[in-house]
Amino acid sequence: MSIGVLELQGDFEKHHQILHTLGMESIAVRSPSDLDELEGLVIPGGESTTVSLLIDRNKLREPLKAFADIYPVLGTCAGLILMARKVLDTKVNPLGILNVVVRRNAYGRQIHSTTEELTFFEDGNSFSCPTTMIRAPRIDSTGSSTEVLGSWKGHPVAVREDRHIGLVFHPELDGVTHFHQLAFQGIKKNSTRK
Numbered sequence: 001m002s003i004g005v006l007e008l009q010g011d012f013e014k015h016h017q018i019l020h021t022l023g024m025e026s027i028a029v030r031s032p033s034d035l036d037e038l039e040g041l042v043i044p045g046g047e048s049t050t051v052s053l054l055i056d057r058n059k060l061r062e063p064l065k066a067f068a069d070i071y072p073v074l075g076t077c078a079g080l081i082l083m084a085r086k087v088l089d090t091k092v093n094p095l096g097i098l099n100v101v102v103r104r105n106a107y108g109r110q111i112h113s114t115t116e117e118l119t120f121f122e123d124g125n126s127f128s129c130p131t132t133m134i135r136a137p138r139i140d141s142t143g144s145s146t147e148v149l150g151s152w153k154g155h156p157v158a159v160r161e162d163r164h165i166g167l168v169f170h171p172e173l174d175g176v177t178h179f180h181q182l183a184f185q186g187i188k189k190n191s192t193r194k
């Protein structure tokens, strides 16, 4: 099974490492044809304003939306911002993959970056792991079918909807494989496009 990592700008290398740890192949996605043959996609952290522009420049907007109609997408930090339905910042044009409203940089600047040990709940199980937040977005609201897997300071930090997962933190920086596993192991593709 091959998973793509969107490599337009930002922090990709450690996502490849996590996917390899899980025994998955991974390839860089920079143009629409790179999505062929893939069964999942990671949208990494970085600068969401830049990635938003590059998505359009590389003609990836519609191909990414169509891909997400069938296959799972995992977004971390800026990746989550790009997956949102709405971003409270007009400089980002999100893809609308997750029914969440997000505010960029809502937990403060780079110097307010933090690593917290948080507990997550999913399918009746709980687990704890370190979560590193770097100029993290805040999830201000979620849709009725958005499942909150974990929270911090009263806001969701990990959400799941359909087959997609969005995280405000960077699991790849702490070597946390759990969320990639959750998103991509036992992939069930949605045969009916929305």
Ligand code: GLN
Binding pocket: 044, 045, 046, 047, 048, 049, 076, 077, 078, 079, 081, 104, 105, 134, 135, 136, 137
């Ligand atoms: N603050 C960045 C943005 O809004 C996200 C930071 C990150 O991905 N670590 O794009």
